[in-house]
Amino acid sequence: MxxxxxxxxxxxxxxxxxxxxxxxxxLIFDPGEESKKIEALVKKKNLKPIAILLTHAHFDHIGAVDDIRERYSVPVYLHHLEKDWLSRPNLNGSGKYATLPDYRMKDADVLLTDEKTLEIGSFKMDIFHTPGHSPGSVSFSFGKEGxxxxxxxxxxxxxxxTDLIDGSEKRLLQSIEESILPLPKHMILYPGHGPETTPDQELNSNPFLKVFKQ
Known part of the structure; x- marks a missing residue:
């Protein structure tokens, strides 16, 4: 388990x-910043990182990528549509804010191209391309684990x-309809910000998804 x-x-x-x-x-998903906090948890739990996986390459999800990659000598996985985003502040969004430094990370080691089953060590997950927030956004489903x-x-x-580079509310809602809502209704969804939820909870209470109940 x-x-x-x-x-x-x-x-x-x-x-x-x-x-x-x-x-x-x-596996470490979206090491957005504060690499020392990640390293402290890994040490406390006596864990061995074997890969970094990115749901997408906006600055707030990638800030500790290079520190963690170099600390543990592990590969970084990213969707191919955002292969240039790690090193380009104008794409990853850090260049949009004067209060932020420019985020420039090294290229990803593995580029994801298709929706498929991905196996890394003992971990097995289904990859869904879920664009709209960004062109290369992906979701990782651990179906057996729920x-x-x-x-x-x-x-x-x-x-x-959806107001950032290549964002589209229409495409995002399509991704949710085609890839998120068909998941088991009580599957736990772990988002990039805030608390977890489920497809059933969002279908019944999310104001943006009312269109799917008509």
Whole structure:
């Protein structure tokens, strides 16, 4: 059975998820900032990171990527449509804010291209391309374990913003309709910000999804 640890990192309190198996191997999702906090949790739990996976490449999800990658010598996975975003502040959004430094990370080691089943060590997950918040947003579903990492596609009572580079509310709602709502209704959705939710809860209470109940 997999275990999930959550850290809220950086100025926007981005959720970083650390998923570990019985052998203490772990995957790190969206290390957005504050690498020392991630390292402290890994050490406390005696975990061994084997990969970093990014739901997308906005600055608040990538700030600690290089620190963690170099600390543990692990590969970074990212959708190919955002392959240039890690190193370009104008794309990852950090260049939009004068109060932020320019975020420039090294390229991803593995580019995801298709919706498929991905296996890393003992971890097995289904990848869904869920664009709209950003062109390369992906969600990772651990069906047997009953949860999914959904990034900024959907939140409890809300959806991801669509006013950034290549964002589209129409495409985002389509992604939610085609990839998120068909998941088991009580599957736990772990978003990029805020508390977890479920497809059933959002279908019945999220004001942005009223169109799907008509």
């Amino acid at each position: 997999l275990k999930i640890d959550q850290l809220e990192l950086g100025p926007i309190q981005t959720n970083c998820y650390i998923i570990s198996d019985d052998q203490k191997n772990c 949860f999914a990492i959904v990034g900024d596609v959907i939140f409890r009572g809300s959806i991801g913003r």
